[in-house]
Amino acid sequence: MTRTWFITGTSSGFGRLMTEKLLARGDKVAATLRKKGSLDDLKEQYGDKLWIAHLDVTDTAAIYAVVKGAFDAFGRIDVIVNNAGYGLFGAAEEVSDDQIRHQIDTNVIGSIQTIRAALPLLRAQAGGRIIQVSSEGGQIAYPNFSLYHASKWAIEGFVESVSQEVAPFNIDFTLAEPGPTMTNFAAGLVSPPKMDVYENTPAGDVRNMIASGEFEIHGDASKMAQAMIDSVDVNPAPKRLTMGAGAYASIHHALTQRLQELESQKDLAISMDRD
Template identity: 65%
Template sequence: MTNSSATWFITGTSSGFGRALTEQLLARGDRVAATLRKLNALDDLKAQYGDRLWIATLDVTDTAAVRGVVDRAFAELGRIDVVVNNAGYGLVGAGEEVSDDQIRHQIDTNLIGSIQVIRAALPHLRAQGGGRILQLSSAGGQIAFPALGLYHASKWGIEGFVEAVAQEVAPFNIALTLVEPGATQTDFGSSLVAAPPTPAYDATPAGEIRRAFAANMFPVVGDASKMAQAMIDCAARSPAPRRLALGSDTYTMVRAALVERLAALDAQKDIALATDAGA
């Protein structure tokens, strides 16, 4: 995909990366099929760009609605070059603190919602001879902080799904990229959902993380506009990278985690080899 009149399908466009992508793509002449839960959030862009902005309301936890909206977007717009799975949010709370309903909604939104968007798009992408999918993950898809266990579960989970599906659909000229931003100047922090605190965790790492979020103490170095441009540029790269790390914090933290993980694996090499049948 190298032309300047491509068509994109993006979830979660009312704010954050979704909004930034939509603005930049429309400004450069592309068409955007934008989904969001608050229909009027893009009224200003609709007034400016008219038919180049296609809008539909969508809650990605509603699988039937996901399929209906994706099918309608392809039917009405024809070819869609890039699908961006962006809708999601964060849940703060120790594993013991979060409620059953909070667990379900976090997984339904970030993991199952993303899976179902991909599943809905694949038949259309196959039929048109290929396309790109950008899946918003996070630095938190490769590392983990206390009090964010369910968020990490959703991101580590979607990374595994994308790793497998990317191999399945490569013969159809469909490529998937996991986008891994770090802390960014978006409204992610204000959209966080917090579990009721349990006093037992006040003096633990989970309590420290909770207080840091509440006090807005996390350093935010990422520029959402620059990251959106990097995603747009990535969609034109061939071959498509499996991962796109965005932000110096992502690079530093993920690299350290991978080096540590590899060292721990190498330290267990003798055990691993000794447990083969017949070893």
């Protein structure tokens, strides 16, 4: 079964990989990117099966115009893939106000507005699937990634809620949660000037591990891109798609610890209801 997809952030990484795989199997793709020209090779090869638009997801008006343009171009979009995003890498005290705002504007508000722009069009065609690319960092947290985690935990909460709101319209969601993966994510990290006071702290330890290569990355980006594509054939839609042994281990540990902490407070929690 061929489908038509709308994917943000296709210049590289998961977005580029998914676009390549989908076109190769005969699907159509509406691809957005910030780096103009980065899909010219695919456009030359696949012609009208690939629709390309420049988009900065911090521009809400542009999001609505581009989403509508993609639906107008293809008539129907079966799957929306919210992939555009990046990581802000620094201790909370180190990052600037402008960096905080841009991280939230890109990873949270940009994703929310893309979904909001698509919802009425998906309703009008009686349904569709939305894949929100999150991260293991939507359920766990490393030091020195506080603002990145804030963005991923936020978008996961939004998807948890909106998925319930639009389920009656046959619109389904999946949160894709990759662990550390061999993409260009690390190269795209934005880092503020570091403060020496954090050198011998957990934040400094993580920073040094990444700089030295000690922070091991085992995830296969191509396999993960394929898993996201394959998830659309699964019904009902998986609420979450955990990708990578590292992601499984870290999320399992975090959830187990969280449940243990919750159970330890059961009697106290219940005692706080009105008599």
